[in-house]
Amino acid sequence: MLTLALKSLWNRRGTAALTLLTIAISVLLLTGVDKLRHDAREGFFNTVSGTDLIVGARSGSLPLLLYSVFNIGQPTNNIRWSSYQQIASNDQVAWSIPITLGDSHRGFRVVGTTGAYFEHYRFGKNQPVSFSQGHQFDDLFDVVIGAEVARALNYAIGDKVVIAHGLGRGSFANHDDKPFQVSGILRPTGTAIDRNLFISLAAWEAIHMDWRAGTRIPGLNVDADQAREMDLTPTQITAFLLGLESRISTFHLQRAINNFRAEPVQAILPGVALQELWQVMSIAERTLIIISGFVVFAGFTGMLGMLLTSLNERRRELAVLRAVGASPFRIVILLVFEAVLLTFLGILLGLLLLALITLGVQDWLALEYGIFLSSPGWPNATQWKLMGAVQLAGLFTGLIPAWRAYRYTLADGLTPRL
Amino acid sequence: MTNTAAIELKQLKFAWKAKDWKAKEIVLDIPQLQIPKGEQVFLRGASGSGKSTLLNLLGGLMSPQQGQIKLLDQALENRSQRFRDRFRADHIGVLFQQFNLLPYLNLVDNVTLPCRFSTLRRQKAGNPEATAKQLLEALGLAQYIDRPIQTAELSIGQQQRVAAARALIGQPEILLADEPTSALDSDTRDQFLSLLSEQCAKHQMTLVFVSHDVSLSHHFDRVIDLSEINQVEATPC
Numbered sequence: 001m002l003t004l005a006l007k008s009l010w011n012r013r014g015t016a017a018l019t020l021l022t023i024a025i026s027v028l029l030l031t032g033v034d035k036l037r038h039d040a041r042e043g044f045f046n047t048v049s050g051t052d053l054i055v056g057a058r059s060g061s062l063p064l065l066l067y068s069v070f071n072i073g074q075p076t077n078n079i080r081w082s083s084y085q086q087i088a089s090n091d092q093v094a095w096s097i098p099i100t101l102g103d104s105h106r107g108f109r110v111v112g113t114t115g116a117y118f119e120h121y122r123f124g125k126n127q128p129v130s131f132s133q134g135h136q137f138d139d140l141f142d143v144v145i146g147a148e149v150a151r152a153l154n155y156a157i158g159d160k161v162v163i164a165h166g167l168g169r170g171s172f173a174n175h176d177d178k179p180f181q182v183s184g185i186l187r188p189t190g191t192a193i194d195r196n197l198f199i200s201l202a203a204w205e206a207i208h209m210d211w212r213a214g215t216r217i218p219g220l221n222v223d224a225d226q227a228r229e230m231d232l233t234p235t236q237i238t239a240f241l242l243g244l245e246s247r248i249s250t251f252h253l254q255r256a257i258n259n260f261r262a263e264p265v266q267a268i269l270p271g272v273a274l275q276e277l278w279q280v281m282s283i284a285e286r287t288l289i290i291i292s293g294f295v296v297f298a299g300f301t302g303m304l305g306m307l308l309t310s311l312n313e314r315r316r317e318l319a320v321l322r323a324v325g326a327s328p329f330r331i332v333i334l335l336v337f338e339a340v341l342l343t344f345l346g347i348l349l350g351l352l353l354l355a356l357i358t359l360g361v362q363d364w365l366a367l368e369y370g371i372f373l374s375s376p377g378w379p380n381a382t383q384w385k386l387m388g389a390v391q392l393a394g395l396f397t398g399l400i401p402a403w404r405a406y407r408y409t410l411a412d413g414l415t416p417r418l
Numbered sequence: 419m420t421n422t423a424a425i426e427l428k429q430l431k432f433a434w435k436a437k438d439w440k441a442k443e444i445v446l447d448i449p450q451l452q453i454p455k456g457e458q459v460f461l462r463g464a465s466g467s468g469k470s471t472l473l474n475l476l477g478g479l480m481s482p483q484q485g486q487i488k489l490l491d492q493a494l495e496n497r498s499q500r501f502r503d504r505f506r507a508d509h510i511g512v513l514f515q516q517f518n519l520l521p522y523l524n525l526v527d528n529v530t531l532p533c534r535f536s537t538l539r540r541q542k543a544g545n546p547e548a549t550a551k552q553l554l555e556a557l558g559l560a561q562y563i564d565r566p567i568q569t570a571e572l573s574i575g576q577q578q579r580v581a582a583a584r585a586l587i588g589q590p591e592i593l594l595a596d597e598p599t600s601a602l603d604s605d606t607r608d609q610f611l612s613l614l615s616e617q618c619a620k621h622q623m624t625l626v627f628v629s630h631d632v633s634l635s636h637h638f639d640r641v642i643d644l645s646e647i648n649q650v651e652a653t654p655c
Contacts, residue, residue: 007522011521320519
């Protein structure tokens with residue numbers, strides 16, 4: 001009986017394939033949106049951990065959060081080195097990581113920082129940053145690169161790196177007079193860190209010696225060796241991260257920093273800012289879920305249309321089956337089986353497409369948008385639920401033409417009316 | 419066996435819409451009809467005379483509101499749909515006017531189709547595929563058996579012969595034919611009827627052949643006019 005159903009379906013493989021495709025696409029969208037949502041959330045919340053306050057020039061908490069740890073958006077303004085020193089020397093502060101931004105290397109952002117970064121920065125579940133090869137910067141012109149940078153640009157220890165001025169990928173203003181050498185490669189973290197290059201604040205100062213306002217100062221050429229001899233204490237940085245002795249003092253210190261007299265600075269709590277960010281995102285998220293829900297609905301409407309249309313063509317087929325002894329119940333099973341099978345194959349195809357697309361866009365999404373998709377694997381609980389719901393919807397969709405066929409077969413008997 | 423009737427109807431009444439049953443909706447009212455085993459009967463009726471309904475009743479697809487239907491000494495009128503479906507699968511072969519075949523099955527699979535639904539007929543057929551081939555050969559279709567052709571590529575006459583082979587396989591006791599020759603020209607029609615009656619005789623099958631075309635009646639043992647046995651006036655279409 002089921003082989004009959006398969007042969008009959010194969011006979012209509014053209015329309016069946018189209019139906020399969022619509023279901024596959026709706027499943028792809030549904031699970032894809034869910035995956036994107038899940039992985040993006042995971043990625044964001046994993047990127048920064050253990051940092052109690054982020055301090056930067058006064059703007060909004062979201063922009064500060066985004067440019068300081070997520071490589072998204074442009075830093076608005078810098079803060080003075082003296083301000084940093086003053087705040088970081090507070091009794092409550094356990095550690096601090098200064099960060100300077102604004103340069104890049106082939107689309108990857110360069111972060112000027114100190115050794116404190118590798119010592120104190122935590123991501124995920126309080127994991128420290130560690131090296132897969134090499135070590136942190138010893139020499140002035142050493143650079144440490146993230147795992148993704150190493151992979152994408154195929155860099156190894158000892159390779160020369162020229163840093164470009166500005167964040168644009170097509171920047172022509174290169175600091176080519178002072179090339180860097182890769183001294184260490186970080187282990188993959190699955191966060192924005194993987195796409196960063198790290199140099200020391202002193203090196204940052206050295207390459208910007210002879211620059212002002214985004215361009216070289218004409219006539220002033222400080223070569224690499226001369227730079228080594230000069231005073232490389234930074235004058236300003238973009239932001240800094242603070243770890244406190246005790247969490248209890250977080251709000252107290254935040255208030256103190258926000259009231260800092262010397263210049264307008266702002267301190268944010270990363271967790272709170274992330275929640276804020278997610279509230280904004282959740283609207284888009286919900287919209288996407290609703291849209292993919294409608295796509296699933298459209299998919300099944302398509303299947304229903306195909307099944308009902310084919311039913312008219314198949315009235316004779318059903319009458320023949322009745323004549324040779326098929327009970328109406330078997331006819332119902334035949335049609336429901338068809339819908340269930342189509343849905344099932346559609347789900348499989350959808351998951352396959354999702355896996356392929358994930359593999360295809362993984363790198364690009366990470367590079368362009370900082371969203372780290374996990375590699376395709378076994379579906380998670382939510383996806384199982386979604387697929388279960390889709391399969392169930394397929395079953396119920398199948399019941400409609402099946403019911404109709406049942407009525408037909410009872411009314412038609414041996415003489416199908418057409 | 420004491421009773422030699424293949425088909426026996428008594429006081430049979432059938433009406434559409436059983437819920438509000440009124441006299442004018444009665445389609446069939448047959449006080450008495452008996453067809454002995456092995457007889458080949460030509461059942462003549464104009465369109466709208468209720469012959470399709472009668473076939474559906476005989477095939478167990480519909481149930482009468484009143485009266486008895488006995489096929490092969492088995493009363494069907496009070497049995498469940500499931501029982502009647504099973505009974506049809508086991509004991510009745512059916513031939514339609516046209517489009518008898520499933521386009522996605524090859525000739526042999528089309529012929530062996532009843533064996534998928536009835537263990538009894540599968541057992542009687544022995545090896546269904548071999549039997550199907552024999553039947554197709556007997557019906558003059560030997561040259562098409564092993565060719566991978568779509569059933570739609572056959573002429574209508576050939577298609578009807580394949581359908582006849584399907585109705586004959588596993589030797590059901592009763593064969594119901596609903597104007598199977600109406601789409602054929604006169605030459606193929608006579609040829610088809612000779613083949614059909616020859617096969618029925620060979621397997622001692624009871625044939626009920628329904629048609630409005632009186633010119634075919636000479637092929638049969640007996641001619642029954644539906645308007646004579648049915649007490650309901652034929653409604654003009």
